[in-house]
Amino acid sequence: MSTDVTVLGLGPMGSALAGAFVAAGHRTTVWNRTPGKAEALVRRGAVEAESAGEALGASPLTVVSLSTYEAVRDVLRPVAGELAGRALVNLTSGPPVCAREMDAWAGQAGAHYLDGVVMTTPSGIGSRDFLQLYAGSATAFERHRETLAALGDATYVGTDTALSSVYDTTLLCQMWSTLTGWLHSVVLIGAEGPGGNVTAAEYTEVANRWMDTVRFFMSTYAAQVDSGEYPSGDFPLDLHRSTMEILTHASELRGADTGMPKLFRALTERAIAAGHGNDSYARLVEFVRREGRPGATLP
């Protein structure tokens, strides 16, 4: 059975979302506050609603993609009566607190609310290679996960609707650290600029295989963080520090910015100074968190 779905908001992202639903064979109703955005979608088979209320009423599942949470509230408040019993998936970007407020409001209106983030740009919508994260009503997610899978790799992260935007920020942090390390590595290997003997593509093929090992470390260290025990096996922080010195030296020789190597080394040295030289790299989690703030509530 193919579920009918409504998309509110036809900016670049909303249009991409609606297009993916259409492509997956769903009866897709679309609506935009200002007219003229639906034409291409209608030609492909989407139905344009005359009002937000009509659009909401057309499907058991509505996906919202607007510029701000304020815009979402402006659009939904007048049609709250249509929400009871329906699933409302909000993919608008915003801070965690807005997700929780929207969750409370939608719950009062009787909707099953999910707050989501799309971990790609509009051009990546519809590919299973990209994550979409959903937090909130487990009922709504289970009921509509197959439909949402038309957009990408649909992943449920928990009942707290703040989690989707927290994950968003967190995964971007993970991305920037990896990419910035990659940029540094490209400079170190000599791929950038004239006279390099390794191309960035050659280096990156090896680096991408190496990332499998790094993922293995992340999984191993995750269990350590959860248990609070940091056995190092044969790769303790003392050994990390001595190889970090080689990295800093190589960065200087290559004319690469030393900010990043120095940041790792300072963090590692703080942990070693506190007596953790024989622990694994995961022990550093205690030094990334500034003292006095453990367990603070989500922002």
Added chain:
Amino acid sequence: MSTDVTVLGLGPMGSALAGAFVAAGHRTTVWNRTPGKAEALVRRGAVEAESAGEALGASPLTVVSLSTYEAVRDVLRPVAGELAGRALVNLTSGPPVCAREMDAWAGQAGAHYLDGVVMTTPSGIGSRDFLQLYAGSATAFERHRETLAALGDATYVGTDTALSSVYDTTLLCQMWSTLTGWLHSVVLIGAEGPGGNVTAAEYTEVANRWMDTVRFFMSTYAAQVDSGEYPSGDFPLDLHRSTMEILTHASELRGADTGMPKLFRALTERAIAAGHGNDSYARLVEFVRREGRPGATLP
């Protein structure tokens, strides 16, 4: 046909290497400067040589794992006459310049020389999940790649023997950036310490899937670095900067160290100030490299 192989040096790494060759069914000759290290290997089927020369003479392929390049020179100089026509694979850690010196010396002795690095600790030897990188004689690598595959994922990176240790440092840089970003993310998501609502294991499962997307970016950006053109599609540096501000703010709220987010942001802002706000993240490579040092020779 199973190639005979010799291992010189039976410290923790050398013993692991010899053990992997024995396990893969190779006739394995072992030797160590100080006696008493070979017993466990001999029980498993290895042959202990009486001297380094006898060990070298026993196999067409010799793998060396000693504490320093100086130790390698001390061991090999007296037996240089045995090297002609044989493959010599040096897995001893050291700076690029030592690899090149050893390459020149081994070449004069008539050996086919490979300088390698093992991207794991002794406990990971024998698993195809871990990379080993080899640089130098393509002939030696092609002839012995199947034998070397007993140690792990054997990868040839180029003829310049300096490359293996440059790759080593570079991939460790990649690892530390990713792991430090991961630690930061674990703190942001609230997994560490008491009161967290997401475990590190839960977060890391999602993060490891996200890393596939990040690898896709790395491959895309590698082609950009090689071409010197940085089209951003729908994710320009201006957009990175605004989301980085959210990350810095979230880090402050969570009590996480802000050194890393500020480092990304400063780098991004330098590129934007230079007029690259509409370019992709890969443009930052020009700002990681300090000015005046493009194309410097390998350290």
